[in-house]
Amino acid sequence: MARYFNGKEIELLAPAGTFDIFKAVIDMNCDAVYFGGPSLNMRMMRKGYNLSYEEVREAVNMAHDRGKRAYITVNNLLNEGDLDEAKRYLSFLNEVGPDAIIAQDLAVFPLIQDMNLSNVPVHSSVMMNVHNLEMIEALKEMGVTRVVASREMDLHTAELLQAKTGMEFEYFVHGDMCTVHGANCFYSSMLYGNSANRGRCMKPCRWDYRVKKDGNVYPTEYPLAAKDMYMYEHIPELIKSGITSFKLEGRMRDLEFLKMIVNSYGDAIDRYIADPLGYDRKENSDTLYENRKRDFSTAYAFGKPGLDYINTRYEGTGKFYSTGKVFSTPTAEREVKPERLEQVRDALAGVRQPEKMKQPQLSVHVNNVEQAKTVLEAGADIVYLTGDVFQPDMPFTRHDIEMLVEMKGSSQIILGMPRMMNELHMEQYNHFLRGGQYGLDGLLVTNIGAMHKFRDIALPMVGDFNLNVYNHMSAKLYHEHFGLERVHASLELPLNDLANLLQETEKVPVEMIVHGSPIAMYLELDLYENTVAIEPIMQEDNKYVDNQHLVLMTDKGENPVYRDWSGRNHLALAKELCYLPFLKELHEAGVNHFRIEGKSYTTEQLRSIVGTYRTALQDLSLCGELYAGMKPEYAGYTLGSLQFGEALSIDLQPVHA
Incomplete structure (x- = not known):
């Protein structure tokens, strides 16, 4: 089955969560169906959903018998234990022959290459967060044949990127959305040990938060809860933008709901192709409105939606697919317990690798020039100048960089980049970096587009x-492919997965954030708009950060939300990570670079923290004593995702110290 408009192919892509649902959906008015197998996909929370190996085989055959396409989601992040399963699964899929897999983890590419699999085309998942031209070119070089656009990409940008690259674009047109940039939400992992990037999100974005800023409290209810995507009335604009695949979200939805959505969109596309001049955008839209699960929004399709993107009714309250079950309720970040510290030490001792040990290096991520000067004076080996400067500090200037380079001594100054780099960001960095190196020692890169763009510049990445x-x-x-000198370990790794990563990673230095309040949610949504649109209901100062910064508050704590100069928001942990008690074991496990996330601290706080870690790295036997003398600057200390996971080795046998 195929549809065309002005010679451009149009595909309506429908979801299916079970084989029974698939058997019905494949005969609906769609061109393709996507679904997950028994593992390694982003919908692992609901029992009885996803397809078995044999059901996957039969589903692909059924689709092809009807002249339709079948796409398989292999879109989890993969831990070390998943890699063997991925080999088996990809070999099976190579035999079965789906039209593509939808993947997030870059490990999929070497797995396919190493096994010489020729029948597994790859589409990039929305969790790859494709958002600039260079990312698309990089993925094209790796063999990707279609990208799922970032949820924050507007149709105008999609049209330009598609025209320049010739890449097929898939775009979410209906269903559940998230306010956080794809693969940039780590909060579920750090609260519950359930990763949003491994299909187990506990939806802390749908809690009943209040906003607080400048001493005022605002009755915001559910300020992170997105409405559902709704592009039913904008099919002409989707087609004009060069979108090939119109993707319907809903692998966890029931059959009757999917039947309504799939056939409504399929019929609308057919009506537009048959009569574009007389096309009625709103025909039958009342059916979708009357049966909606949340209120509707066009999200970022036509620009930033602002607070109109936020839902306050229906499932926006966090209820699970109309059953009344709530994913989670506000939960405090776990405090550090002595017994857990012992478990962490024991697990890391089980992967002791003295051959990897080198002189430990202390790096600090800073937000302004004064912080940079302070940490250089306090003994930091590496200073990362952030590319996402939090207001009210100003972005680093060329003069700032040259001044810091002059005073760095034997330390390194490394220039950071924004997490999301649009075409303007890429142009700015390209002009700056190709105009000179300014004595910089490297680049802190955040996306494969930047790696692809700047790999010919003689600066380590x-x-x-x-x-x-x-x-x-x-x-x-x-x-090996992008030339990175070292990588940071994921903040989402539970204890056993971290131990396994360190044990298995041989030639690539691994850096770890060991202190500070890292960003757990990275949002295009500007929560600060609430303070303009809503009247405050009471006065109350922030507990830990300056009143100029917004916080999201529940009865379990306050999470600071910082705003950068692109208007993006950065939600931080309420507590501080503190890995000081097991720095020695981390070093013996092969970690030689230890990072302090210092952007939110005052210079006095930062001087003290850096000084403590500097002393610890000079004599790792002092870590326990130094930790006993430290006091948190915020709501306490936490281990984040290391609160979770057993002390396991790579062969999944218990590790003993």
């Missing part, structure tokens, strides 16, 4: 933590 490196194969690809 370090992969930032948002790349979410979860296994040694993706680390190796970043190192």
Whole structure:
């Protein structure tokens, strides 16, 4: 089955969560169906959903018998234990012959290459967060034949990128959306040990938060809960933008709901192709409105939606697919317990690798010039100048960089980049970096587009933590294909997965964030707009950060939200990560670069923290004593995702100290 408009192919892509649902959906008015197999996909929370191996085989055959396409989601981040399963699964899919797999983890590419699989085309998942031309060119070089656009990409940008690259574009047109940039939400992992990037999100974005800023509290209800995507009335614009595949979200939806959505969109596309001049955009739209699960929005399709993107009714309250079950309720970040520290030490001792040990290096991520000067004076070996400067500090200027380079001594100054780099960002960095190197010692890169664009510049590149490196194969690809000097371990790794990553990663240095309040959610949504649109209901100061910064508050704590100069928001942990008690074991496990996330601290706080870690790295036997003398600056200390996971080795046998 195929549809065309002005010679351009149009595909309506429908979801299916079970084989029974697939058997019905494949005969609906769609051109393709996507679904997950028994593992390694982003919908692993609901029992009885996803297809078995034999059901996958039969589903692909059924689709092809009807002249339709079948796409398989293999879109989880993969831990070390998943890699063997991925080999088996990809070999099976190579035999079965789906029209493509939809993948997130870059380890998929070397797996396919190493096994010489020729029948597994790859589409990039929305979790790859494709958002600039260079990313598309990089993925094209790796063999990707279609990209699923970032949820924050507007149709005008999609049209330009598609025209310049010739890449097929898939675009979400209906269903559940998220306010956080794809693969940039780590909060579920750090609260529950359930990764949003491994199909187990506990939806902390749908909690009933209040906003607080400048001493005022605002009754925001559900300020992170997105409405459902709704592009039913904008099919002409989707087609004009060069979108090939119109993707319907809903692998966890029931059959009757999917029947309504799929046939409504399919019939609308057919009506437009048959009569574009007389096309009625709103025909039958009342059916979708009357049966909606949340309120509707066109999200970012036509520009930033602002607060209109936020839902306050229906499932926006966090209820699970109309059953009344709530994913999660506000939960405090776990405090550090002595017994857990012992478990972490024991697990890391089980992967002791003295051959990897080198002189430990202390790096600090800073937000302004004064912080940079302070940490240089305090003994930092590496200073990362952020590419996402939090207001009210100003972005680093050329003069700032040259001044810091002059005073760096034996330390390194490395220039960071924004997490999301649009075409303007790429142009700015390209002009700056090709105009001179200014004495910089390297680049802290956040996306494969930047790696692709700047790999010919004679500056070492370090992969930032948002790349979410979860296994040694993706680390190796970043190192060998893109030329990264080292990578950061994912903040989402539970204890056993971290131990396994360190044990299996051989030639690629791994850096770790060991202190600070890292960003757990990275949003295009500007929560600060609430303070203009809503009247406050009471006065109350922030507990830990300056009143100029917005916080999201529940009865379990306050999460600071910082705003950068692109208007993007960065939600931080309420507590501080503190890995000081087991720095020695991390070093013996092969970690030689230890990073302090310092952007939110005052210079006095930062001087003290850097000084403590500097002392610890000079004599790792002092870590326990130094930790006992430290006091948190915020709501306490936490281990984040290392609160979770057993002390396991790579062969999944218990590790004993």
